[in-house]
Amino acid sequence: MNIAFIAHDRKKDEMVNFVIAYEHVFQGHSLYSTGTTGARIMEQTKLNIHRFMSGPLGGDQQIGALVAQNEMDLIIFLRDPLMAQPHEPDIIALLRLCDVQGIPVATNVATGELLVRALQRGDFAWRELVHKYKPGEA
Numbered sequence: 001m002n003i004a005f006i007a008h009d010r011k012k013d014e015m016v017n018f019v020i021a022y023e024h025v026f027q028g029h030s031l032y033s034t035g036t037t038g039a040r041i042m043e044q045t046k047l048n049i050h051r052f053m054s055g056p057l058g059g060d061q062q063i064g065a066l067v068a069q070n071e072m073d074l075i076i077f078l079r080d081p082l083m084a085q086p087h088e089p090d091i092i093a094l095l096r097l098c099d100v101q102g103i104p105v106a107t108n109v110a111t112g113e114l115l116v117r118a119l120q121r122g123d124f125a126w127r128e129l130v131h132k133y134k135p136g137e138a
């Protein structure tokens with residue numbers, strides 16, 4: 001599965017701890033992230049993550065492009081609900097695209113844990129079927 005990690009600054013420690021806890025699950029998948037989040041995770045785990053640009057510089061939109069093409073299967077996006085972000089429109093756009101494509105997205109660790117356990121159980125197998133079809137194609 002293609003999985004993306006994104007965390008705002010005050011949520012990065014929580015993200016790193018979350019990924020460490022489930023490193024054994026994530027290691028079998030293709031991993032993506034925004035720039036700084038991925039750097040922090042790779043410093044503290046053995047995971048190999050494809051890092052896009054930092055969020056404020058376009059990283060959310062780069063991940064959004066994969067969502068639009070239905071190529072992202074799960075997103076863990078630990079947003080900071082208590083601090084305004086300069087790239088708020090990009091954040092809203094990414095979450096909107098997840099709803100357009102029906103992509104599971106967790107915006108807090110409690111939901112993240114449920115989705116990771118579902119991933120472990122094989123509940124994401126339906127996504128393999130979706131990969132065969134690209135949006136806009138017959």
Ligand SMILES: O=C(CO)COP(=O)(O)O
Binds near residue numbers: 007037056
């Ligand atoms: O801003 C972000 C998501 O909106 C995250 O970006 P970084 O991982 O580069 O800090």
